[in-house]
Amino acid sequence: MANDPAIVTDLKDEDASAITLAENIARKSLDPIDEACAYQSRIESFGWSIDDLSKYAGTSTIHIQFRLKLLKLIPEIQKLIREGTSRSDMPKSWPVRVWILIFSYWPFQNCETIQSHNGWFRSIVSN
Numbered sequence: 001m002a003n004d005p006a007i008v009t010d011l012k013d014e015d016a017s018a019i020t021l022a023e024n025i026a027r028k029s030l031d032p033i034d035e036a037c038a039y040q041s042r043i044e045s046f047g048w049s050i051d052d053l054s055k056y057a058g059t060s061t062i063h064i065q066f067r068l069k070l071l072k073l074i075p076e077i078q079k080l081i082r083e084g085t086s087r088s089d090m091p092k093s094w095p096v097r098v099w100i101l102i103f104s105y106w107p108f109q110n111c112e113t114i115q116s117h118n119g120w121f122r123s124i125v126s127n
Helices: 013-025 032-046 050-057 061-070 075-083 096-105 111-125
Strands: none
Touching: 013 032, 013 050, 032 050, 032 061, 032 075, 050 061
């Protein structure tokens, strides 16, 4: 066995969770549903806010909010999202059928929200 240098330190669960979150989010193979579950787990376990998640994961609050909304979709759509994210250029690589299903079940608040999201949807699928 080789003697590789290593830094060993005692961490609280929350501190260790912050480190593992950053490492896991950086993985290319992580699908959006697993990513959302990682965020939700920290919210439930440590009471982290969206801002806390953003700081520890190194991503925007909007990105995190979008991912968390995926957890509200029915399991069948979540499965399609998982299947449609095998390429590294997601979400643009998601099949159109996934996006159509997402927008069919998305919890929109009003017509203005739907219109703004439909424009965003069209820009994604047309690229």
